[in-house]
Amino acid sequence: MKSELRFQIVVALVAVATSTLTGYAVSQTAQQALASPESFASIADTDARSAAMFTELGKVLTHPRCTNCHPATDRPRQGDEGRLHQPPVTRGADGHGLAAMRCSICHKHANFEPGRMPGHPEWHLAPREMAWEGKTVAEICTQLKDPARNGGRKLEELIHHIGEDTLVGWAWAPGAGRSPVPGSQKQAGALVEAWVKTGAACPPQ
Structure with a gap:
């Protein structure tokens, strides 16, 4: 009897946790949406x-x-x-960094996930x-x-x-x-x- 009761309690707790997490996921999705x-x-x-x-x-x-x-x-x-960019790089004349530290040295054509390095072929800063x-x-x-x-x-x-x-x-x-x-x-x-x-x-x- 006690085993059955424990089982029912565990099932109930799992259901509540699942419902809570699902609701959280939905709310997060809604929070990230843009109105049409x-x-x-x-x-x-x-x-x-x-x-x-x-x-x-x-x-x-x-x-x-x-x-x-x-x-x-x-x-x-x-x-x-x-936070400020590390290493301490600066814009440069064309927004692609200084001659000795171009954006493309680190930022390649696509995100490099193992190093969490963002990337794109045209990676640069917006104009001043x-x-x-x-x-x-x-x-x-x-x-x-x-x-x-x-x-x-x-x-x-x-x-x-x-x-x-x-x-x-x-x-x-x-x-x-x-x-x-x-x-x-x-x-x-x-x-x-x-x-x-x-x-x-x-x-x-």
Whole structure:
């Protein structure tokens, strides 16, 4: 009888633990999702709807995967905590590092998982004028609308840049030890497209 009772208790505990873990996994998945442009349809005012969509996109743009490579200084950052890059490298004239310490020396064409080294064929820092580190979503929005500070891009070109560029896409598959940005690159691209088509309004400062 006691054995049967113990068995029932163990089964019950396993069920509770499984339910808890499943709920946690679901909540984590939900937490990492990006809202679709359609989910903002109830906002009648076009500017307010546009700004709300950019605020949602801000979950991506202000994530360490993006801000680490859009630093406020000439030195990139690393990790989810945004620590200064080690070894102590600097931007260089073209964003690919100094002559003696090019990004490509360590960062190869793809992630190197045994060493947890991120990689991409075009690994480099964003230009100085595209620094996002420490800025609000509203400030980044204003910056992205300015060709002098967005890489010379028209608004329509941002749709492809954020939604399809493979270096930007690395942020969704950063490799072991690094959290990816929320949602998917396709979802982010859809938000940018909807934001542009609704007038590219920015959130209030």
